[in-house]
Amino acid sequence: MRPRALLYRLRSWFYRRDVTLWYDPRYRLPLSGLESGAGMEPRRADFVAWWLADSGAVPRSRRRTPRRISFEDLARVHDAELLESLGHPDTLARVFAVDPSDVPVDEVMTTVRLACGGTLGAARETLRTRAPAINLLGGFHHAFPGAAGGFCPVNDVAVAIAAVRAEGFSGRVAVLDLDAHPPDGIAACLAQDPDHWIGSISGSDWGPLEGVDETVLPPGSGDDPYLEALGALLSRMPRPQLAFVLAGGDVLAGDRFGQLGLSLDGARERDLLVAAELDFVPTVWLSAGGYSRRSWRALAGTGMAVAAGSLAPIPDEYDPLSARFEMVSQKLLPGDLGDTGDITAEDLEEALGMRPRRQRLLLGFYTASGIEHALFRYGVLEQLERMGYRQFRVGFDSAGLGDRVRLHGEAEGQEHLLVELILERRHVLGVEVLFVHWLSLRNPRAQFSDRRPRLPGQEVPGLGLAHEAGSMLARMAIRLGLGGVAFRPAHFHTAYAARHAFAFIDPERQGRFEALVRDLATVPLLEATRAVSEGRVLLDGRPYAWEADEMAYWLRESPSEPGEAERERERVRFTLLPEAPPPAVRAPAPPGAA
Incomplete structure (x- = not known):
């Protein structure tokens, strides 16, 4: 541990900072293709808010709810043409790298304006209290006065600075941009600000930025060179009266777009060093970028560093969504979900032959209203409403293989099938499990396109709710007293999405799957799953056909024998054949030709 980080940790033992946390559940963008397309974790703000509260790092009493930024405040920085363009799905689709059919404009702009309102609210509060403030969505540093940039529709930092300037603040502002990419938009937006300093450490060289003290590190620099460069940058930073820190999670190794290669420990030490340097300076901490499934851990670590100077790791086994669903499930009584035994009017009409009999219970326990109530309590219906x-x-009905449950929803006067499941109780390795024969999550309002290509087996684009579906199925199995959840993935991408919780029952099959994931790691998921489906993947030099074997998520100790997964993984190698060019199209013969 470096001396400054140690100093800040020692201080945290004597007092606790009254950090405020700015967050709204609507910080999650209602874009169903965002996770699969950009590799972003759309639940990042939720995960961090839940962890910081559950761990006690930032109590719920310190949480603040932002108000949507006004267009008057946005207009202090941005051109009218840009603000008008944000009312069009095509503009927002370009910003967030999704298809326009996937963009509910009003709800996306609600998220954007809440995030900007959070940055401004945090700036006002930290100026008043001198205690740090953390906004769990913000740091849109690629937005220019007249143009949106990658994942940055407007520039919340510049808007907040302009607003507090208009309210009388005249001190020096420092923007410390520790996202993996340069602050091009912030530099342009602050060009006319009377007293500011911008410092940046980037892993991408986009050329010189006027007015920015920028350090560009080579790809894969890792912790030590980064932290050495950060120490030098902090030594050059003038003492500000207000600071903004963009604590980007895209600095982590394995990030899709960042190249700096930091560990989670390195990112935490980064935040401790900055917090020590800015001690007693009114400071707003912002999430900025992050394009890996671990990015929420970096941001949660920021909260722990700023609030308590903590170096405590977040447990590897901690799954924030599972933990949240477990808490919700404990509050759901059996009578909220299953048959209470009360006779309804529909029951009497069926008994008298006045209406056809229906399947009343799913898996012998759940009522239709109970499933709908659970979807509401778990937040799934709210997300669907935002879409x-x-x-x-x-x-419910019977599908032959098991019980089928369907969720329909209306949009623009038409009813759509959104979710379809076929479930049964089945014994696997002597354990009764919840077996999923079929799971389809459908967003029929969205369209396939170059930005959102069709995956094998898809009829319409998905909802982006696979993680929620898996967690709900686990809660169902627990409530029914079952030992796990099992299914047969029909395609590589299905198994890939489930790999963090599920494993193939056959250890050797699991080993081959792990080898396949390893050997196709540099190939985008869409290309990889298509290649497997089309037979363009070789196993030890021979054509490989996808093995749709059973995968299981065990809720108790796995009944599988200690297997050969590791040995099989190291034994086999997969290679990818190039995609065959399309066949030449022969020009039609002219009329009269032989």
């Missing part, structure tokens, strides 16, 4: 669906309806 544009209303008037939800749950129904």
Whole structure:
């Protein structure tokens, strides 16, 4: 541990900073293709807010709810043409790298304006209290006065600075941009600000930026060179009266777009060093970029560093969504979900032959209203509403293989099938499990395009709710007293999405899957799953056909024998054949030709 980080940690033992946390559940963008397309974790702000509260790092009493930024405040920085363009789905689709059909404009702009309102609210509060403030969505540093940039529709930092200037603040502002990419938009937006300093450490060289003290590190620099460069940058930073820190999670090794290669420990030490340097300076900490499934851990670590000077790691096994769903499940009584035994009017009509009999219970326990209530309590219906669906309806029937449950929702006067499941109780390795024969998550309002290509087996684009579906199925299995959840992935991308919780029951099959993931790691998921489906993947030089074997998520100790997964993984090698060029199209013969 470096001396400054140690100093800040020692200080935290004597007092606790009254950090405020700015957060709203609507910080999650309602873009169903965002996770698969950009590799972003759309639940990042939720995960961090839950962890900081559950761990006690930032109590719920210190949480603040932002208000949507006004267009008057946005207009202090941005051109009218840009602000008008944000009302069009095509503009927002370009900003967030999704298809326009996937963009509910009003809800996306609600998220954007809440994030900007959070940055401004945090700036006002830290100026008043001198205690740090953390906004869990913000740091949109690629937005220019007249143009949006990558994942940055407007520039919340510049807007907040302009607003507090208009309210009378005249001190020096420092912007410490520790995202993996240069602060090009912030530099342009602050060009006319009377007293500011911008410092940056980047892993991408976009050329010189006027007015920015920028250090560009080579790809894969890692912790030590980064922290050495940070110490030098902090020594050059003038003492500000207000600071903004963009604590980007895209500095982590394995990030899709960042190249700096930091560990989680290195990112935590980064934040401790900065917090020590800015001690007693009014400071707003912002999430900035992050394009890996670990990016939420970096941001949660920022909160722990700023609030308590903590170096404590977040447990590897901690899954924030599972932990949240477990808490919600404990509050759901059996009567909220299953048959209470009360006779309804529908029951009497069926008994009298006045209406056809329906399947009343799913898996012998859940009622349709109980499933709908659970979807509401787990937040799934709220997310579907933000995507544009209303008037939800749950129904059951028998599909031969098991019980089928369907969720329908209305949009623009038409009812759509959104979720379809076929479930049964089945014994696997002597353990009764919840077996999923079929799971389809459908967003029929979205369209396939170059930005969102069709995956093998898809009829319409997905909802981006696979993690929620998996966690709900686990809670169902627990409530029914079952030992796990199992299914057969029909495609590589299905198994890939489930790999963090599920494993193939056959250890050797698991080893081959792990080898396949390893050997196709540099190939985008869409290309990899297509290649497997099309037979363009070789196993030890021979054509490989996807093995749709059973995968399981065990809720108790796995009944599988200690297997050969590791040995099989190291034994086999997969290679990818190039995609065959399209066949030449022969020009049609002219009329009369032989």
